[in-house]
Amino acid sequence: MVAHEVLCLRRRTTVATDVAEFAAPLVARGWRVHEVHDAQGVRQVLARHAVAVGLLWCPTLDDDSLARLQVCLAQAPELEWVGAFDAGTVEQAGVCEWVLACFFDHLRHPADPEELDRTLRHALARARLRQRSVGVPHLVDEQGMVGQSPAMQQLRQQLRKVASTDAPVLLGGESGSGKELAARAIHNGSRRALQPFVAVNCGAIAPTLIQSELFGHERGAFTGATTAKPGLIEAAHHGTIFLDEIGDLPLDLQATLLRFLQEHTIQRLGSTRSIDVDVRVLAATHVDLGQAVSAGRFREDLFYRLNVLPVVVPSLRDRCVDIPLLAEHVLRRCSAADPLRRIDGFTQQAMTALMVHPWPGNVRELCNRVQRALVMTDARLVTPEDLGLQAPEEAPGPGLDAARTQAERDLIAVTLGRLHSNVSQAARELGVSRMTLYRLMDKHGLSGRMPPLRPRSR
Ligand SMILES: Nc1ncnc2c1ncn2[C@@H]1O[C@H](COP(=O)(O)OP(=O)(O)OP(=O)(O)O)[C@@H](O)[C@H]1O
Ligand SMILES: [Mg+2]
Secondary structure, three states, X not given: OOOEEEEEEEOOOOOHHHHHHHHHHHHHOOEEEEEEOOHHHHHHHHHHOOOOEEEEEOOOOOHHHHHHHHHHHHOOOOOEEEEEEOOOOOOOOOHHHHHHHHEEEEEEOOXXXXXXXXXXXXXXXXXXXXXXXXXXXXXXXXXXXXXXXHHHHHHHHHHXXXXXXXXXXXXXXXXXXXXXXXXXXXXXXXXOOOOOEEEEEOOOOOHHHHHHHHHOEOOOOOOOOOOOEOOHHHHOOOOEEEEEOHHHOOHHHHHHHHHHHHHOEEOXXXXXXXXEOOOEEEEEEOOOHHHHHHOOOOOHHHHHHHOOEEEEOOOHHHOHHHHHXXXXXXXXXXXXXXXXXXXXXXXXXXXXXXXXXXXXXXXXHHHHHHHHHHHHOOOOEEOOOOOOOOOOOOOOOOOHHHHHHXXXXXXXXXXXXXXXXXXXXXXXXXXXXXXXXXXXHHHOOOOOOOOOOOOOOO
């Protein structure tokens, strides 16, 4: 049975019976309950899960808690909310208007589990209907990954497959493309999900410290080692260690790491005792490790040991149909953090500018540009200037044919952007069949690969 997801917002409590009272009957009826207590919790769940209904479980309300809860609900205006209140609460000043404006329905506390289940299902059906009518596909998967492009679908499939084994994975991909996110997705999808995930940036630790950081040390192993300390590999026992920028690991440590990969044991610095550790290794690099091997900067045996399951995270320019989804996702996440500012979206020019930018910094650059735009803009719609991007040319390029081609590509890019890459709806609006639209997207490099930057006349 696939569980329906519900965000449950309620006051923090230490009373165990209270938890059993509301969550257990819902779980028994097939709901996956994400319990949160504040605005930050709401944002975190929304960023990671495809939740469409919210339950506010707050029998009584005073002015202070009402104000705080209003901020919480403002983080998730697209959810259908159901409230459970004591008799009289809804009649309080301020509460009545709020419930009428922001809730799908409300029930008397303590709510009958059957009635609550039924009401939440109605709310879910309505949320789905609303999503269909505005054509917004689920933005975020359960791993917090956004993207519907063929490249992302293939990546998700690969991540699912490698998650089911225990072999090392080598994640390649450009800087900012999402390698760490992919590593977390592998861990979360593996049998080790409830155990630690320890991420180490090998490039950020001084070469003199990295051995003791990874493998730990005994007391007196070096000057200043006043106590024994387990290393990060030991800290990840039963879980996963993610070695980021593995290409930066000094050669002598590469040999030590290889031994650990082969024997599943480590020795702390200053000790001759071997300690058994059960840790899965995921590694990432943005450099070509094969080349580093040829140049003698990386051990060949370690390379083969790590490269058992290679996974390449696609760069953003290789999946440009995801750009509108990502931009909307970041916009929504950031504006949720500041409910007093209302930003509705992007101008058509901004969307086109996003589509034609080459994204050397990948998703991280996109996140930064959208965040910056939200700070810079004074309007409801983000412009290319707010994003620090050049506005796309209004004037067509040389020659009528070239101008027609450019106009066709721009119109398709903007329509796809506005409709969150919903191809069926875009085809309807553009008056062509889906097949034709796919063919045109292919022709203009909009289905996966980024189109070449259009020449700009100054
Ligand atoms: N598919 C995605 N959906 C949503 N957010 C993403 C996606 N890919 C990357 N991000 C976000 O982009 C940022 C960069 O991702 P991440 O740190 O995983 O990249 P990286 O490849 O490890 O970068 P670097 O090479 O610089 O270490 C993070 O904030 C991450 O959450
Ligand atoms: Mg990284």
